[in-house]
Amino acid sequence: MNDIDKVKKLIIDKPLKLDCGQTISNFPLAYETYGKLNDKKDNAILAFHALTGDQFASGLNPITKKEGWWNYLIGPGKAIDTKKYFVICANVIGGCMGSYGPSNVNPKTNKNFGTEFPVITINDMVNAQYHLLEFFKIKKLFSVLGGSMGGMQVLQFVSNFPDKSETAIPIACAHSHSAQNIALNELGRQSIMADHNWENGFYVENNKSPDKGLAVARMAAHITYLSKKGLQEKFGRKLQERDDLKFGFDADFQIESYLRHQGSVFVDRFDANSYLYITRAMDYFDLSKQFDGNLSKAFEKTNTKFFIISFTSDWLYPTSENREIVIALNSIGKNVGFAEITSDKGHDSFLLNIPDFLNTIKNFLNTSYYKLNEKRI
Amino acid sequence: MKKEFNTIANLVEKKSKVLDVGCGDGELMKYINENITNDIRGLEISKSNVQKCVAKGLTVIEGDAEKDLKQFPNSSFDYVILSQTLQAFLDPENVISELLRVGKKAIVTIPNFGYWKVRIHLLFKGTMPITKDLPNEWYNTPNLHMCTIKDFVNYCNKKNIKINSKNLSYKNLFSQLGIFVIEK
Numbered sequence: 001m002n003d004i005d006k007v008k009k010l011i012i013d014k015p016l017k018l019d020c021g022q023t024i025s026n027f028p029l030a031y032e033t034y035g036k037l038n039d040k041k042d043n044a045i046l047a048f049h050a051l052t053g054d055q056f057a058s059g060l061n062p063i064t065k066k067e068g069w070w071n072y073l074i075g076p077g078k079a080i081d082t083k084k085y086f087v088i089c090a091n092v093i094g095g096c097m098g099s100y101g102p103s104n105v106n107p108k109t110n111k112n113f114g115t116e117f118p119v120i121t122i123n124d125m126v127n128a129q130y131h132l133l134e135f136f137k138i139k140k141l142f143s144v145l146g147g148s149m150g151g152m153q154v155l156q157f158v159s160n161f162p163d164k165s166e167t168a169i170p171i172a173c174a175h176s177h178s179a180q181n182i183a184l185n186e187l188g189r190q191s192i193m194a195d196h197n198w199e200n201g202f203y204v205e206n207n208k209s210p211d212k213g214l215a216v217a218r219m220a221a222h223i224t225y226l227s228k229k230g231l232q233e234k235f236g237r238k239l240q241e242r243d244d245l246k247f248g249f250d251a252d253f254q255i256e257s258y259l260r261h262q263g264s265v266f267v268d269r270f271d272a273n274s275y276l277y278i279t280r281a282m283d284y285f286d287l288s289k290q291f292d293g294n295l296s297k298a299f300e301k302t303n304t305k306f307f308i309i310s311f312t313s314d315w316l317y318p319t320s321e322n323r324e325i326v327i328a329l330n331s332i333g334k335n336v337g338f339a340e341i342t343s344d345k346g347h348d349s350f351l352l353n354i355p356d357f358l359n360t361i362k363n364f365l366n367t368s369y370y371k372l373n374e375k376r377i
Numbered sequence: 378m379k380k381e382f383n384t385i386a387n388l389v390e391k392k393s394k395v396l397d398v399g400c401g402d403g404e405l406m407k408y409i410n411e412n413i414t415n416d417i418r419g420l421e422i423s424k425s426n427v428q429k430c431v432a433k434g435l436t437v438i439e440g441d442a443e444k445d446l447k448q449f450p451n452s453s454f455d456y457v458i459l460s461q462t463l464q465a466f467l468d469p470e471n472v473i474s475e476l477l478r479v480g481k482k483a484i485v486t487i488p489n490f491g492y493w494k495v496r497i498h499l500l501f502k503g504t505m506p507i508t509k510d511l512p513n514e515w516y517n518t519p520n521l522h523m524c525t526i527k528d529f530v531n532y533c534n535k536k537n538i539k540i541n542s543k544n545l546s547y548k549n550l551f552s553q554l555g556i557f558v559i560e561k
Binding site for chain 2: 305307323326327330331332333335336337338339340342356359360363364366367370371
């Protein structure tokens with residue numbers, strides 16, 4: 001039995017109509033939980049992962065044997081203290097860590113879906129994950145949060161289910177994917193599709209794997225997660241295990257070696273078709289367009305309390321784009337806080353141990369939870 | 378806590394909706410939040426102050442009053458508070474009109490340049506006054522538009538802004554700080 005077959009899965013039997021027009025049913029949603037759901041069921045937090053994340057947000061990822069991607073934030077005694085809160089995290093549909101995606105078998109052909117998998121959207125991902133509330137019999141979540149694509153899911157979730165979460169924390173994201181971000185995603189997709197081992201998406205049955213294309217996609221994307229200053233300080237022009245330039249195309253510089261390493265470890269844990277599908281979902285995301293160009297309308301019906309966070313050196317989802325969400329909420333008098341955290345680490349900051357960032361989330365959640373319980377007494 | 382915070386807080390009605398513009402480290406917000414109304418949020422430009430507010434569990438929006446007040450709808454708060462920052466804005470006239478648009482009432486405090494100690498300092502020493510409320514030198518003060526209590530009252534009268542102006546001459550000479558409730 002494959003390791004991925006052993007992860008926790010919720011089989012969603014209700015049909016889900018996707019934005020592309022197709023309907024899926026009886027499909028798996030892989031998830032993981034941390035902490036305990038209390039008797040009142042008022043301490044549940046749904047965390048949404050970013051492009052290459054998965055359901056293993058905290059602790060040790062049993063598949064990759066690496067630390068969970070939000071291990072700094074979530075865990076016992078951490079900013080989101082799992083001794084107090086119950087955290088749920090699911091692998092998005094289209095993903096490759098057990099949820100329904102292009103590496104699943106198509107029952108009609110008995111072969112992997114490959115590029116016959118339907119194109120999914122952020123809206124579809126969120127609608128699929130909503131079933132977790134019914135599964136755990138949670139009437140209202142205490143919070144929804146996520147960074148990058150996770151933040152887009154937060155925005156879509158509150159818009160779709162305005163009375164299903166007390167609080168929401170979208171981090172380092174945007175309500176509409178920018179031309180620059182679409183361009184960068186397209187670069188990654190073209191890199192995968194240019195690899196002749198991609199085989200139009202049907203590489204599994206041909207016993208091939210577009211590793212080179214996927215690795216280059218990851219290398220390009222990885223640069224966008226960092227900042228110029230961060231790269232310069234960490235690598236500068238330092239050479240990789242050599243005293244001088246070799247006048248060839250080996251990795252002379254440490255930054256080259258670092259990127260090659262990032263590319264090569266990525267292909268071991270990620271499916272190339274999933275990369276295509278998930279980047280497409282991000283590109284299609286335009287919440288304001290869903291409401292005739294008026295983002296405020298997306299949040300008109302909600303009383304969810306927001307806190308929005310951006311980072312100074314994030315040029316992929318810059319503060320200006322995060323601030324547009326703040327403005328949309330303020331302009332209809334909704335409850336929203338906002339902080340731009342100082343960091344040289346670029347977009348990746350939301351995954352790192354940055355005390356101001358972790359404390360902002362911790363204080364916002366703990367105060368909101370306290371107020372919620374005070375209100376009930 | 379600064380002593381004027383108590384006076385300001387007492388001007389705010391219970392359970393009302395409040396925006397503290399330039400809320401600093403959140404001391405005033407915290408006091409109002411605990412004693413008057415918990416429907417309060419702040420707007421603050423300094424990152425370190427934003428973190429101090431967050432640490433106190435307060436709702437704060439990082440932003441610049443001169444640019445970011447415009448995102449709030451008309452009369453969206455019962456009170457908008459501006460505590461001792463009016464004189465530091467590039468365009469205080471615009472800030473006042475925004476306060477009165479966003480808030481049904483605005484509570485504004487200003488360091489009074491007409492305070493007798495300030496007048497005496499300038500008269501006898503001949504240098505820019507330095508007092509408890511005006512602690513900086515002329516070359517490093519953030520205060521761009523100093524005024525007296527009388528100046529502020531005159532301004533409001535000229536602009537048809539409602540303001541209490543009882544005992545004006547007395548207050549203008551003996552108050553270090555002017556605290557006003559104004560409305561359109």
